[in-house]
Amino acid sequence: MKRRKFISNITLFLLGNILLSGCDSQKFLKEKINCSSCKYCLKVCPRGINIPYVFEIYNQYVENQNRDLFKESYEKIPEMNRPNQCFSCSLCAERCPKSLNIPFLLEKIVQEYSNIK
Ligand code: SF4
Numbered sequence: 001m002k003r004r005k006f007i008s009n010i011t012l013f014l015l016g017n018i019l020l021s022g023c024d025s026q027k028f029l030k031e032k033i034n035c036s037s038c039k040y041c042l043k044v045c046p047r048g049i050n051i052p053y054v055f056e057i058y059n060q061y062v063e064n065q066n067r068d069l070f071k072e073s074y075e076k077i078p079e080m081n082r083p084n085q086c087f088s089c090s091l092c093a094e095r096c097p098k099s100l101n102i103p104f105l106l107e108k109i110v111q112e113y114s115n116i117k
Pocket residue numbers: 044045046047048049051085086087088089090091092093102103106
């Protein structure tokens with residue numbers, strides 16, 4: 001009985017490792033943002049954050065995993081308009097036809113930038 005349980009545990013362990021080795025954890029965690037660049041959000045952001053631009057450079061990064069390019073594109077944004085200036089008023093999200101949780105996504109992008117700079 002003990003031997004059967006041991007074999008069962010080993011099988012589960014091996015199966016888990018096979019499944020994990022089949023996925024790229026980096027890509028798994030990063031998904032493209034479904035922004036249509038309609039720019040409705042731009043008109044209302046009190047901090048002047050160019051949200052579609054930020055999402056565009058993030059999407060490019062998800063696709064090509066090019067950290068240097070992402071960093072360079074991010075740093076082209078004037079400091080006063082960078083995503084870290086977002087104070088989560090959600091005015092942008094109210095206008096977004098894609099119902100994106102923009103403040104949350106911006107925070108995620110700020111974290112990503114902090115990780116690679
Ligand atoms: S939640 Fe952030 S990005 Fe959206 S309008 Fe407010 S300050 Fe701008």
